[in-house]
Amino acid sequence: MKFGTKVIHAGVKPDPFSGAVMTPIYQTTTYVQEAPGIHKGYEYARAQNPTRDALQANLAALENGTKAICYSSGLAAMDAVVRLLNPGEEVLSTNDLYGGSYRQLTKVHARYGVESKFVDMSNAKSIKKHITKKTKLIWVETPTNPMLNIVDIKAICKIAKEKNILVCVDNTFASPYLQNPINLGADIVLHSCTKYLGGHSDVVMGAVIVKEEALSEHFYFIQNAVGAIPGPQDCFLMLRGIKTLHLRVERACRNAKKVANFLKKHPKVNRVNYPGFKSHPNHKIAKKQMRFFGAMVSFDLKGDDFEKAKSIMTATDYFLLAESLGGVESLIGHPASMTHGSIPREERLKVGLTDSLIRLSIGVEDVNDLMEDLKKALATI
Ligand SMILES: *Cc1c(COP(=O)(O)O)cnc(C)c1O
Numbered sequence: 319m320k321f322g323t324k325v326i327h328a329g330v331k332p333d334p335f336s337g338a339v340m341t342p343i344y345q346t347t348t349y350v351q352e353a354p355g356i357h358k359g360y361e362y363a364r365a366q367n368p369t370r371d372a373l374q375a376n377l378a379a380l381e382n383g384t385k386a387i388c389y390s391s392g393l394a395a396m397d398a399v400v401r402l403l404n405p406g407e408e409v410l411s412t413n414d415l416y417g418g419s420y421r422q423l424t425k426v427h428a429r430y431g432v433e434s435k436f437v438d439m440s441n442a443k444s445i446k447k448h449i450t451k452k453t454k455l456i457w458v459e460t461p462t463n464p465m466l467n468i469v470d471i472k473a474i475c476k477i478a479k480e481k482n483i484l485v486c487v488d489n490t491f492a493s494p495y496l497q498n499p500i501n502l503g504a505d506i507v508l509h510s511c512t513k514y515l516g517g518h519s520d521v522v523m524g525a526v527i528v529k530e531e532a533l534s535e536h537f538y539f540i541q542n543a544v545g546a547i548p549g550p551q552d553c554f555l556m557l558r559g560i561k562t563l564h565l566r567v568e569r570a571c572r573n574a575k576k577v578a579n580f581l582k583k584h585p586k587v588n589r590v591n592y593p594g595f596k597s598h599p600n601h602k603i604a605k606k607q608m609r610f611f612g613a614m615v616s617f618d619l620k621g622d623d624f625e626k627a628k629s630i631m632t633a634t635d636y637f638l639l640a641e642s643l644g645g646v647e648s649l650i651g652h653p654a655s656m657t658h659g660s661i662p663r664e665e666r667l668k669v670g671l672t673d674s675l676i677r678l679s680i681g682v683e684d685v686n687d688l689m690e691d692l693k694k695a696l697a698t699i
Pocket of ligand 1: 391392393394416418419459463488490491510511512513522523524
């Protein structure tokens, strides 16, 4: 089955009771048993739900994994992954990680004896020197937020395999349409389904997809034992959003390419971060491992003045000033004060996260309106 067919048909069958084409929302907490222990495989809704089953089967197919396990948010899914480690073991992670993931590793797991190291992964080979006997998990995020750096998934997985270390790739920014880490050697794929998979800015959810079925037992166990499950309504909305994933992401990527080129030529813009540019340091890797270059673009201003950046962000009509990404509507944001506010200024300047850096999540609107909107906003400074 090709991707555009999978999003619609994989794991989703007409309802056996009524023939309903759309998976029903099984809004129930419990299921009747014929005799104690004799049932149709459903006992209690924290452990099993048919709407959730359809979604999980669909997600497993999209990422070419054996199983997918859903959680109530992307960070709850991450928590389930890090729980694979025992106290004394270590996570090796990218140094420009999503802020919430960084907070969870340093403020939650560290308290229970699971330590993390944050390193530059833009050159895959350079991670070798950071691997120790304690390293049990390599955490990759690519493209990264908000600098849009690219990590070579295949090269990292090769190094990890030699040392028997698991690799988890946070594939949120790419979506399964652009990039499938399991095909490149990853053991686990993580999604904040809140972003491109849901795609309509109306559901918070997370998922883990595993390559080997054996690993899925841990994730089902955590799903039930810890209990951070998505509700059936949310699972339905996610299934509905996924049906147009390929159409939405393709359009957003085409729009992003035009917006990136428009910004690059603008006299008030300093630098544009976009993996689709030949000048991007890891453009060749992006081209190899991604179908398109994504729909996220960031840029800063000549003179690097925060007040000017603020003026732009409050002057757009279609780009809404908001956190998050991956929805049909375009969003604009200021990483230095919004998502990366807790990082000291000198630290963020080192990685190019300047005071005037603006991040765009490009949606599926008409691209001419989007460019006109940015042109108008840039004219206010
Ligand atoms: C949003 C996000 C998360 C966290 O997901 P939630 O659904 O908000 O919990 C993790 N990783 C990345 C890259 C994200 O963008």
